[in-house]
Amino acid sequence: MLMKQKVLCVWCTCFLGLILLSLHALSQDLNPGSSWIRINLMGYQPQSVKVAVWVSKEKKEQPEKFDIIEMGTGKVVYSSRNVKPFGAYGPFKTSCRLNFSDFKDAGRYFIKVGNTLSPEVIINKNVYQHTADFALRYMRQQRSGFNPYLKDSCHTEDGYTMYGPMPDSTVIDVSGGWHDASDYLQYATTSANATYHLLAAYRDFPQVFSDQYQTNGLEGKNGRADVLDEANWGLQWLLKMHPKKDWLFNQIADDRDHKGLRLPTKDDVDYGKGKKRPVYFANGKPQGLGKYQSRATGTASIAGKFSSAFALGSRIFSTDAPYAHLLQSKSKSAYAFGLKQPGVQQTAPNRAPYFYEEDNWTDDMELAAAELYQMTGGKKFLTQAAGYAAQEPVTPWMGADTARHYQWYPFHNFGHYEIAKTKDKLILKNALTYYKEGLDKVWQRAKQNAFYRGVPFIWCSNNLTASFVIQSYLYHKESGDNSYEELAQANFDWLFGCNPWGTAMVYGLPAAGDTPQDPHSAFTHLFKYPIDGGLVDGPVYGSIYKNLIGITLYQPDEYAEFQSDLVVYHDDFGDYSTNEPTMDGTASLVYLLAAYDSRANAEPAQFQKDHGAIIRGKTNEKKMALMFTGHEYADGIPQINKTLNKHGIKGSFFFTGDFYNNPQFNPFIKSLKTSNHYLGAHSNKHLLYCDWTKRDSLLVTKTAFQADLDANYDAMKRFGIEKKNAPLFLPPFEWYNESVATWTADAGLTLINYTPGTRSNADYTYPEMGKRYVGSEEIYQSIVDREAKEGLNGFLLLLHAGTDPRRVDKFYNKLDELIIYLKKKGYNLVTVNDLLGK
Structure with a gap:
């Protein structure tokens, strides 16, 4: 295997030697070997929290500043x-967080601290585009039954029953589903959870x-979206595992499966029944046909997972x-x-x-x-759900130092999110509190270290990390509280390189980054088949690693200088504890990547856009907004304000800096x-950004645009109007x-x-403009006609706060009549930010 860290450093040095010759400080060794800058190797969205972590193996003074250098x-x-300083962590003696969240320019860059240079930093709103679909590749590759990657079938004779109400060794057809991790066992526990995640990903983010x-x-x-094909593959297998209302199976095969490397289509492990494998019935009691047994106490854990997947599937x-109807029936029986x-x-x-404990x-x-x-x-189900929620408000691994393997599973509780969506005030409050x-x-x-790492380093720590970020996302979505957004982003970044080893934890993602090359998988180890999209288990405590059975590294450890007594990770086939991809973890990753990808275009699909601007809200809601712009004139404001207040309506006013x-x-x-x-805001000087006849021809630079915009917001600050409370921008003229x-x-x-669609925006015209002049009656009638023809749902209706004195026929004098008409038609008149959810 390549020594990836050293290759990366050499590349950075050589590249910068070419592009930064004029900067003498950078002509020296940019990566001296004791300090590193860890980043999200996939990149950052412009509006997201953006933090890199600087670490050093020497006891150094914390850097006071950092620079971002444009790559080109x-x-x-x-x-x-x-720069936020921290102390020692893992193999490092010094560390700090470098926050560049307020730098939002899309592009490719490096971060420089002293003579230390980061890998390439990408900022772009589409950095996570199609990544959820990429992770689905691993799910397809894990299919049992017909395997599309190998274009062959496997495990088609599963299986014979054990522990059930039927005689042991009864033959039953349960072929299909997914293999677990890189083994060929199949667990309903992980498969049902994976199925639910895939269904939820489509439910919440169909557009990605x-x-x-x-x-x-x-x-x-x-x-049909590929994520639904994959979710349906899981549902079809779960239906086989719950063939009757009082039959429910939990597992296919057991650890006798662990007999060396082979592809699933070449699986020759013999359980004593030819190619048939044992199928374990969920009887709620300890099970194990060999030396070891589980500590089972009931069936609710597995039955609940079946039921939720079936129920969501019935809606999807x-x-x-x-x-x-079939899925609904199976949900109730499970x-x-x-x-x-x-x-x-x-x-x-x-x-x-x-085993999964x-x-x-x-x-x-x-x-x-x-x-x-x-x-x-059914209200009884909501009551029961709230009761169960109160019994386990917090998933127990959260805040703990350690846990047994899959002891608290799933690793986050989607149930709290589902009951919060009911909007029962008490249930919502409790769920968000949990x-x-x-x-x-x-x-x-997490707040005690530079990586904001508060997830315990137990087996499948990456799965816990992905789940933690999902819970953060769900909490923020329902509560609007952004208190944990930097923590969530840090955990997301951890999965993609902002960690002590500087490597992403997903095979092949990003394509040009440092990602697993030698995972614990027969596909890669035997035949070099890529396992694209697979999320590996992730780092474990050094104490766990030292006490595992049968672990040996096959290659020199390229991350040796980053290992510590605290935590280890090896990109080596021999380390099944940190470098084995998991099917259920990857399914969680599909949901997470879809969520982050969806942030790039956060406006609901119902919003209409033109040349990159939102021009209409949701057309399925009888809401609209009255907007007023102002630059030179303000004669209408007293009348407009009086009329709006009379009707209890809030308007939206966009003024230039000159106006303010x-x-x-x-x-x-x-x-x-x-x-x-x-x-x-409406710009500072009411600039014309682009040519009237050739729209693509810009008349201003980005620098001039930004300076003018900043001046507009500076003027607004005098009235206590902060940018965060005025995030919508209406361009001058x-x-x-698209560039703007x-x-x-x-x-x-x-x-x-x-x-567009009415003449409301022509209320600034005056008679001397000739044919361009539009009178108030004509403007009013255009609105009435449009409402009668197509409706005004989601409309952003533009008017002016004042007009040239040469216009005597002021349309704002008809505002009272217009509002009465719109209210009679059933429209709810709201501000633009309320209409667009901004």
Whole structure:
């Protein structure tokens, strides 16, 4: 294997020697060997929290500043003293966090601290685009039954029953599903959880998934998102594992599977029944056909997982009525199966003491009950879900130093999110409190080190990390509280290189980055087949690693200088504890990547956009917004404010810096602010950004645009209007192009424009303009006509706060009549930020 860290350093040095010759400080050795800068190797979205971690193996003074250098030019484009010092961690004696969240310019860069240089830093809103689909490659490759990667079938004769109400060795067809990790055992525990994650990923982020594969996993479109094909593959197997209302199976095969390297299609392990493998019935009792047994106490843990996957599946596949009805029926019977035997159905070991030691079950039944409530509307299910939630408010590993293997599983509780969505005030409050408490427990540990690492280094620590970020995402989505966003981003970044080893933990992602090359997988070890998208187990405590059975490294450790007594990670086939990819962890990663990808275009799909600006809100809601712009004139504001207040309506006002800076207009602005109307930006000097006839031709540079915009917000600050409270930008002349939209996003703002279809924006015209002049009656009638023809749902209706004195026929005098008409038509008039959820 290549010594990846050293190769990276050599490349950086050589490259910068070419582009930065003029900078003498950088012509020396840029990576002296004792200090490193760790980053997210995939990149950062412009609006996200962005932090790198500087570490050193020497006892050094903390750096006071850092620079960001543009890759193409070698210019320093950003410098900051936002450096947060920490002490020793793992192999490092010194460390600190370098926060560059306020640098939002898309591009490719390096971070420089002293003579230490980072790998390439990418900032782009689409850095995570298609990554969720990429992770699905591993899921398809793990299929049992027909395997589309190998284009061959395996384990088609599964299996014969054990521990069930039927005679042992009864033949039953349970072929299909996914193999677990890099072994060929199959567990309903992990498979049901994986199925739920895939279904939830499509439910929450359908827009990020594509259709490139058929139902059988082979290339070719089938008119359905690939994530649904994969989720359905899981559902089909779960149906086989729950063939009758009082039959539910938990596992196929056991650790007798561990007999050396082979592809699944060449699996020759003999369990005494030819090619058939044992199928373990969920009987709620300890199981194990060999030396070791589980500590099972019931069936609720596994039954709840079945039930929630079936219930969500019935809603996702609702257009296929027979299938949806079948899944609904199976969800109810699985839930009933769990009610009969509260407790945990652990997996069954045989020759070795390793098994999934799940010790909690109320979280599974909570999610099942919540999904049954969503599916049926039955209030009893919501009551039961809330009761289960109270029994385990926080997933127990959160805040703990350690846990047994899969002791608290799933690693985050989707049930709290599902009951929060019911909007019952007390249930919502409790669910968010539960989530927050768990996040805070991790934060209390994480805040003590530069990587913000509060997740314990137990087996599958990467799975716990992915789950923690998902819980953070769900909490933020429902609560709006961003207190843990930097912590969440740190954990996400950890998975992609911002960790002591500087390596991503997903095979092949990013393509040009340092990722696992020698995972514990027969696919790669025997045949060099890539296992694209597979999330490896992740680092473990040094104490765990030293006490595992049968571990040996096959190659020199390229990360040797980054190992420590605290924690180790090896990119080596021989380390099954840190470098084995897992199917369920990868399914969680699919959800997580979809969530982060969706942030690039956070506006709901119902929003209409033009040249990168939002021009209309949701058309399925009878809401609209009245917008008023101002630059030179303010004569209408007293009448407009009086009319809006009369009807209890809040308007949206977008003024230029010249308007805000005009002393004559100060009373008007203060009166609007007192009335709690939305006050926003409209540029400083009312610049024309692009040519009227050739829209792609820019008339300003990005630097000039940004300076003008900054001046606009500086003027607004005098009235106590902060940028964070005015994130919407209406361009001057309502004229812009894609470049302006991108610049606006890079500035942390959202570009908007009026909805076309009426003549409302012509209320600034006056008779001397000839044919361009539009009278108030004509403007009013255009709005009425548009409403009658197509409706005004989601409309951003643009008017002016004042007009040229030559216009005597002021349209703002008809505002009262217009509002009365719109209210009679049933429209709810709201501010633009309320309409767009900003």
